[in-house]
Amino acid sequence: MPLRPIYLDCHATTAVDERVLATMLPYFTQNFGNPSSISHIYGWEAEAAVKQTRSILADAINATPEEIVFTSGATEANNLAIKGVAEAYFQKGQHIITVATEHSAVLDPCNYLKTLGFKITILPVEKDGIINLNELEKALRPDTILVSVMAANNEIGVLQPLAEIGKLCRSQEIVFHTDAAQAIGKIPLDVQAMKIDLMSLTAHKVYGPKGIGALYVRRRNPRVQIAPQQHGGGHERGMRSGTLYTPQIVGFGKAVEIALEEQDTESDRLRQLTLLLWKQLSQLPGIHLNGHPTQRLAGNLNISVEKVDGSALLLGLQPVMAVSSGSACSSATTAPSHVLTALGHSEQLAYASVRFGIGRFNTQDEIDSVAEHFISTVQSLRKQTNFL
Numbered sequence: 001m002p003l004r005p006i007y008l009d010c011h012a013t014t015a016v017d018e019r020v021l022a023t024m025l026p027y028f029t030q031n032f033g034n035p036s037s038i039s040h041i042y043g044w045e046a047e048a049a050v051k052q053t054r055s056i057l058a059d060a061i062n063a064t065p066e067e068i069v070f071t072s073g074a075t076e077a078n079n080l081a082i083k084g085v086a087e088a089y090f091q092k093g094q095h096i097i098t099v100a101t102e103h104s105a106v107l108d109p110c111n112y113l114k115t116l117g118f119k120i121t122i123l124p125v126e127k128d129g130i131i132n133l134n135e136l137e138k139a140l141r142p143d144t145i146l147v148s149v150m151a152a153n154n155e156i157g158v159l160q161p162l163a164e165i166g167k168l169c170r171s172q173e174i175v176f177h178t179d180a181a182q183a184i185g186k187i188p189l190d191v192q193a194m195k196i197d198l199m200s201l202t203a204h205k206v207y208g209p210k211g212i213g214a215l216y217v218r219r220r221n222p223r224v225q226i227a228p229q230q231h232g233g234g235h236e237r238g239m240r241s242g243t244l245y246t247p248q249i250v251g252f253g254k255a256v257e258i259a260l261e262e263q264d265t266e267s268d269r270l271r272q273l274t275l276l277l278w279k280q281l282s283q284l285p286g287i288h289l290n291g292h293p294t295q296r297l298a299g300n301l302n303i304s305v306e307k308v309d310g311s312a313l314l315l316g317l318q319p320v321m322a323v324s325s326g327s328a329c330s331s332a333t334t335a336p337s338h339v340l341t342a343l344g345h346s347e348q349l350a351y352a353s354v355r356f357g358i359g360r361f362n363t364q365d366e367i368d369s370v371a372e373h374f375i376s377t378v379q380s381l382r383k384q385t386n387f388l
């Protein structure tokens with residue numbers, strides 16, 4: 001097999017950790033029972049495994065196990081949260097607030113609700129990618145039923161001030177949802193301290209399997225209602241029917257358990273690698289860091305490069321590193337990323353951008369080779385073309 005490029009796209013997905021895979025395997029073949037089967041040991045084993053993950057996830061965010069609803073991932077969790085609140089609270093009001101830099105799995109459900117008559121306010125962000133709390137406060141109305149602001153951005157890694165947003169929403173009795181797909185296992189999350197009512201999670205950004213996620217739904221102080229978006233056997237207390245996918249759920253729990261154990265040391269290590277990469281790349285003239293310099297995920301580096309063509313740059317980098325421009329979901333299109341555009345970049349700068357997602361399996365040697373190749377690629381492209 002030819003040498004494969006160095007993987008630096010950890011915001012798109014991550015490899016399953018071997019330790020996670022090992023815990024999943026018995027649940028495919030031996031302990032394959034349906035967690036809903038209450039009359040035999042196959043069901044009991046599966047139910048116990050699911051229960052364990054529920055506890056791990058609940059502990060990770062300071063919730064209770066009954067507040068965890070398993071879904072197929074963060075996309076489904078976001079849809080369930082946003083459409084579920086819209087349907088449950090529409091008699092109270094029909095106004096929803098979200099942010100321009102959200103993932104499409106938040107923006108698109110909001111846009112869909114707009115076609116049904118809901119009013120959607122999309123808040124801008126400051127140049128550093130963080131929302132302005134005064135703008136949020138001004139946007140709140142008597143008919144606002146939901147505020148949805150992500151924990152950590154999937155492109156620029158920026159962390160939003162969750163505790164301040166939560167406080168504001170709680171004071172006006174507005175449901176607060178956060179998409180924490182990029183945050184779980186990477187930064188501390190506490191639904192009590194941060195006054196979060198709904199939180200979307202996923203396993204595959206944190207070295208767990210794809211196709212499994214969860215929605216935290218607050219049960220008390222206050223109790224939050226969501227209308228189910230998938231009906232059937234009444235699983236997950238009626239909020240999400242469908243046979244639970246035990247092996248993926250077991251893997252999700254193990255992945256989060258490992259990430260929490262290693263969170264402090266691993267974020268220090270990633271921060272150092274990111275800094276090392278930035279130190280080398282920023283020696284190039286005309287290079288900009290996107291997003292807040294410190295309020296960001298430890299493994300994220302998003303840069304814009306002046307005076308090079310974005311697609312030529314990606315093509316030149318491809319043999320050595322797997323990175324992406326914009327977000328993976330939208331990089332099939334040539335439109336500049338909506339996140340970078342929201343920071344106020346010109347089209348050209350937004351287009352010549354690269355997102356590095358450094359993760360658990362990257363080494364310092366890899367970062368050094370990546371930096372070296374990146375610099376030489378930019379230099380040779382700039383020599384070839386007279387980019388204006």
Ligand SMILES: *Cc1c(COP(=O)(O)O)cnc(C)c1O
Nearest residue numbers: 073074075103105154181182202
């Ligand atoms: C990856 C991601 C999603 C989608 O999660 P899936 O589990 O792949 O559906 C949603 N929001 C953010 C911020 C993400 O990074």
